[in-house]
Amino acid sequence: MSSRREKIEAMLREEPEDQFLRYSLACEFDNEERSDESLGLLRSLMTDQPPHVHSFLRGAQLLVKLDRIDEARAALRDGIEIARQQGELHAAGEMGELLASLGAAGE
Numbered sequence: 001m002s003s004r005r006e007k008i009e010a011m012l013r014e015e016p017e018d019q020f021l022r023y024s025l026a027c028e029f030d031n032e033e034r035s036d037e038s039l040g041l042l043r044s045l046m047t048d049q050p051p052h053v054h055s056f057l058r059g060a061q062l063l064v065k066l067d068r069i070d071e072a073r074a075a076l077r078d079g080i081e082i083a084r085q086q087g088e089l090h091a092a093g094e095m096g097e098l099l100a101s102l103g104a105a106g107e
Contacts, residue, residue, distance in 0.1 A: 004028055005025065005028040005029070005032065008021055008024050008025045008028060009025065012025060019045060019048060019052045022041055022044070022045055022052075023041075023042075023045055023052060023054065023055060023058070025041060026038045026039075026041035026042045026045070026055070026058065027058065029041065030058070030062055035062060035065075035066060038062060039059060039062055039063070039066075042055045042058055042059035042062065043055075043059065046059065046075070046078070046079075046082075050082075050086065051082045051086075053079065053082055053083045053086055053088045053091045054091060055079075056075050056076065056078060056079025056080075056082065056083070056091075056095060057076075057079060057091060057094055057095050057098065059072075059075050059079075060072040060073075060075040060076045060079065060095065060098060060099075061098070063075060064098075064102070069102060072098075072102065073099060073102060076095045076096075076098060076099040076102075077099065079091075079092075079095045080092045080095045080096055080099070083095065
């Protein structure tokens with residue numbers, strides 16, 4: 001039986017630009033503790049046109065887990081702006097909450 005990641009990778013071969021599939025693969029990599037691969041995919045989704053809003057939050061959460069707080073803050077600030085531009089106010093709010101919770105951590 002194929003793993004969930006293998007199934008996603010197979011679908012991506014058919015639709016390599018599909019944002020949902022790429023995001024799903026990034027989440028699977030994170031679940032498998034393959035942080036570098038996850039972060040690479042999330043960063044590519046952040047620079048897509050249009051940017052994938054939820055990748056900013058997931059990427060920031062991963063950066064926090066990796067104790068890269070300043071990078072997480074930057075991703076959240078960018079993500080909040082992008083989310084607002086795209087009318088994704090709930091996502092902007094979640095990112096704002098995470099940003100506030102980081103406070104002065106890591107500074």
